Amino acid sequence: MTTTRQATTQVYRVHIRATPQAIWDAITRPEWTDRYGYGGLAEYDLRPGGKFRSLATDAIKRAGAEMGIETPDVMVDGEVIEADPPRKLVQTWRMLMDPEIAREGYTRVTYEIEEGSGGVSKLTVVHDLENAPRLAVLVGGEREAEGAGGGWAWVLSDLKTLLETGSRLAG
Amino acid sequence: MVTYGRTVTDDDRVFKAMADPTRRFLLDLLYERDGRTLTELESELDMTRFGVMKHLRVLEDAGLVVTMRSGREKLHYLNPVPIRLIHDRWIDKYRERQVSALADLKQHLEENPA
Helix, strand or coil, X not given: CCCCCCCCEEEEEEEECCCHHHHXXXXXXXXXXXXXXXXXXXXXXXXXXXXXXXECCHHHHHHHHHCCCCCCXXXXXXXXXXXXXXXXXXXXXXXCCXXXXXXXXXXXXXXXXXXXXXXCEEEEEEEECCCCHHHHHHHCCCCHHHCCCCHHHHHHHHHHHHHHHCCCCCC | CCXXXXXXXXXXXXXXXXXXXXXXXXXXXXXXXXXXXXXXXXCCCCCCHHHHHHHHHHHHHCCCEEEEEECCEEEEEECCHHHHHHHHHHHHHHHHHHHHHHHHHHHHHHHCCC
């Protein structure tokens, strides 16, 4: 099937048995961000205008090299627009792994965390992808078969597994 | 509300929601173009507005559709995460089985050299 999604906003929601603070830390702290999804060490200055970078580790660079990909030191960069820990984080987001995607420029990601009942919190990720069709395909998980990862759905599934079981998905 | 056995009930809601062809069609519509209003979705179906609302509610309860307000409009988005969770859990199980099968094979070969 080769249908391509025509949307400039993607919305993802997952319920995680964890506190809002634990989820916030998993999004913003490098010791957590390298343990799920695409990995990498997040570096946040959590105030409006503060910088965001996701840095490649040696392990990521090695894994990339095996696939013939040269990984830049900074994989994703952006700027914090709003930080209200542990409830809401709005930031710009530009992927630098692929020159063509990098040229699409900055997009916008909003994380919202709500505490629910029974120790379960709700995490909603909204990715505004206006003028970024290539990035939309990537974060939509449509290039997974090429080894480009499963996008946000995969990242959030892995994050849920990590926070609820202490380990990540196999593979 | 059901409390625990939560994982099981979440999966149940997903499978029940997807067991209906109209609801699968609604998901297909949102896959093609996300962020549609009820009016837009209704125009694609030969069904009353109330009927479409009912189906959307089932999809929302299963977490497969997330609604967001945009001005006066309520927009419907496809949320693939619940399906991904089911997928990843099964893939994980198969991988574990493959890994343990390989470990068994290794042990067998080492204990019974040709």
